[in-house]
Amino acid sequence: MTSSTPDRSALGAFLRARRARVTPGEVGLPAGGRRRTPGLRREEVAQLAGVGVTWYTWLEQGRARNASDQVLDAVARVLRLDGAEHRHLMMLAGRGTATEPGPPMDLRPEHTAVLAKLLPYPAAVQTDCYDLVAANRAYRYLFADLDAYPVEERNCAWLMFTEPSWRDSLLDEESVLRDIAARLRARQPEHRDDPRWNALITRLRQESPDFVRLWESYEVKGERSQLRRYVSPRVGALDVQFQSLWLDRARGERIIVMTPTDAATTQRLERLESLVGAAPAWTAFGDSAAGGSAARA
Template sequence: MTRTTPEHQALGAFLRERRGRVTPADVGLPQAGRRRTPGLRREEVAQLAGVGVTWYTWLEQGRAPNPSDQVLDAVARALRLRTDERRHLMLLAGRTPDAGPRAPSPLMEVRPEHVAILDQLLPFPAAIQTAAYDLVAANRSYRFFFGDLDSVDPVDRNCAWLLFTHDDWRSSLVEPELVLRDLAGRLRAREAEFPHDPRWPGLLSSLREHSPDFERYWDEHEVRGDRTQLRRYRSSRVGRLDTIFQSLWLDQRRGERIVVLTPADAASARRLERLDSLVGAAPRWTARDGVLTDALIS
């Protein structure tokens, strides 16, 4: 039996929550008697996965010896995990896609090729963010999409923090519950994928303290992968904006990405062009202090 670690505890919490979502009928088992809690019993998961009940109990308690990939796959099938949920399970169990050491700094280095992308994407809003959702650079349209990003304290320039706690950002969401639940699931997936980023403990602790919605969604243990999707916003400057949200890799090993909002219809395209024209006196891109390469400073 191994010593319980925070990672083992997170694995156990994830398994318990997912077990509660699967009914006997979902997996072809008879509904035998009344159940004190929803979902499958531990012995039923163990039976479906072909493992011992005691061992599976240890797994949920964070005390199981190092499980094999085959056993984890069997548990994932028993709990009917989606592809992104299975990946999350493997990450929590210590199976990382990159076996080498990873200790990224809280912020990244913004290079000339990065700002060239931001510039060329205008009038579409685009920003560069770290694995922990810190916003380090943005083009003019993104800067003014939710208000004025440059007016936000640099310490608070984090997409998750702003959407969960900042009134201007949150009020811009036409479907806040859909977006915020998805965001919490993405954060949970990224924390497991990039666990050594020093930003995580402070960010997650602050979100739990200041946002009841985040705490509620986080405790659902939902896991969401990155995918292209429709996002609807209200702009104080130009009105309704229906966009296609995309997250594209800049450096997959470090989790650095560029997020882009492209118009979902002709009306939104015209409004994005109007937004950029209204703020056209501002620089075409902006970045935090201390992240630019020498080539951009000189």
């Protein structure tokens, strides 16, 4: 990893977006009558953070240099940033470390063994930008035949935003798409020199108006376990707990797994296993075959 350099333009855009979402009442201020814009005024943020109005204005305009940690922490407090948002703010301000572009993930036999053992639960090995490195058969056939897609399209963000069969599986479409965009936004500053990340964001912006809308809303979220509701064309409604089992948290490499939250979902996943059980237990995508050997087992 290398030291991160400030991205003052993105920092200003993030602060403006967050300021628009905080009401006067949330920070103990009177509403003060009708406002021309939503959220707090710049002078209110400056006053509550204990900084000059001009300096805070420069911060939002990308003109301020060398903001101290104390000032950034004060602004974060006023804007009611959560942990993921605070971390994002500090990365944009040049704190922390940027991740150097590295080689593809090293898919190992112990990773694929876990994928096989998790059956009939859908599971996949995934990178920080949602590239799918390998998947078990429950995951591969959950929405469509994942093996049929070109390697460059085996990315969960790409599939959810642009592929109808995947998108139609979402019962809470707006919530899931918003979450994906927000998590990509949260980690993008530390990867802004990574061609893999830049190519994905560029393609999504070109092909998905919904991604553009959500990306430009500047929401930021961290990783967390969450309830997801899907409809599989093969077995019907599925309520699962979607979680990450970390392989390398610093690099964002993980095994994602969907565990059923009710008996009906358990039975439907068992039904899916009976329908596709003749397929290989797992498949590796691209050039990352486990241990450098065959891509299927």
